[in-house]
Amino acid sequence: MLQEAVEAAREAGALLRERFGRVAGYELKTGHQDLVTSADAEAEAVIVQRLKRAFPEHAILSEEMAFAARQRGEPLPPPEGFRWAVDPLDGTTNFAHGVPFFAVSIALERDGEPLVAAIYEPLRDELFTAVRGGGAALNGRPLRVSGVAELRRALLGTGFPTRSPLRERNLEYMARFLPKAQSLRRFGAAALGFAYVACGRLEAYWELTLNRWDCAAGVLLVEEAGGRVSRLDGGPVGPDDHEIVASNGHLHDALLDVFAK
Ligand code: IPD
Ligand code: CA
Numbered sequence: 001m002l003q004e005a006v007e008a009a010r011e012a013g014a015l016l017r018e019r020f021g022r023v024a025g026y027e028l029k030t031g032h033q034d035l036v037t038s039a040d041a042e043a044e045a046v047i048v049q050r051l052k053r054a055f056p057e058h059a060i061l062s063e064e065m066a067f068a069a070r071q072r073g074e075p076l077p078p079p080e081g082f083r084w085a086v087d088p089l090d091g092t093t094n095f096a097h098g099v100p101f102f103a104v105s106i107a108l109e110r111d112g113e114p115l116v117a118a119i120y121e122p123l124r125d126e127l128f129t130a131v132r133g134g135g136a137a138l139n140g141r142p143l144r145v146s147g148v149a150e151l152r153r154a155l156l157g158t159g160f161p162t163r164s165p166l167r168e169r170n171l172e173y174m175a176r177f178l179p180k181a182q183s184l185r186r187f188g189a190a191a192l193g194f195a196y197v198a199c200g201r202l203e204a205y206w207e208l209t210l211n212r213w214d215c216a217a218g219v220l221l222v223e224e225a226g227g228r229v230s231r232l233d234g235g236p237v238g239p240d241d242h243e244i245v246a247s248n249g250h251l252h253d254a255l256l257d258v259f260a261k
């Protein structure tokens, strides 16, 4: 199953690499901050075709298909059983502006628990993988979260919610962390935020508006790399949670304290 996820992520990633800088324009979905390009749909088609062929009995929750289903008033596949959570292009706003930071994210879940994860960053050819109970790897080499245990030495990442009042709440969290942490980043691709925690480039990453396709692979990666993932209130992350923080583990309680303040 990991093999299939990896091949799908690589194939979609190659397509995105090829389209990057050549796609003319974008369309808007739910509002002026919610972009989609022709490459999102093309990458999705590559992945979905592969997964359907390999696992015809599995459900697929993929961002653009889910958006279309919602538009038609159809229900999304529930978490029960085997379900693939797919983000064919995470970082569409970056991609549409020619900013070279985006990825493909694919996870297989069973009953809402991620079992297999592949996040592929095509421009740097970085493939992050994880299997539940089997560890995490970057381009085949085992990876681990950082050992930093002080907030003042921590590089943190987040994303901006696109709607009120979550936008304002996250600005408040950012204002709390800015003086306490070493620094703060907003890269524009949530899946890579998790991947960067898993490999120790960031100490923690949080967001308030994550969808399952943004975070299912990342959650498993961080856990398998020795980190910790929870809701912002410290509770366990379920398949319908949107407010999630992933860290190297050492800083997790300190981060939760700042959110709770
Ligand atoms: C978005 C990006 C962004 C994050 C949003 C995601 P998309 O995904 O990861 O950085 O802040 O929460 O929805 O739309 O580019 O796949
Ligand atoms: Ca995404």
Ligand code: CA
Pocket (backbone or CB within 6 Å): 040, 063, 087, 088, 089, 090, 091, 092
């Ligand atoms: Ca996407």
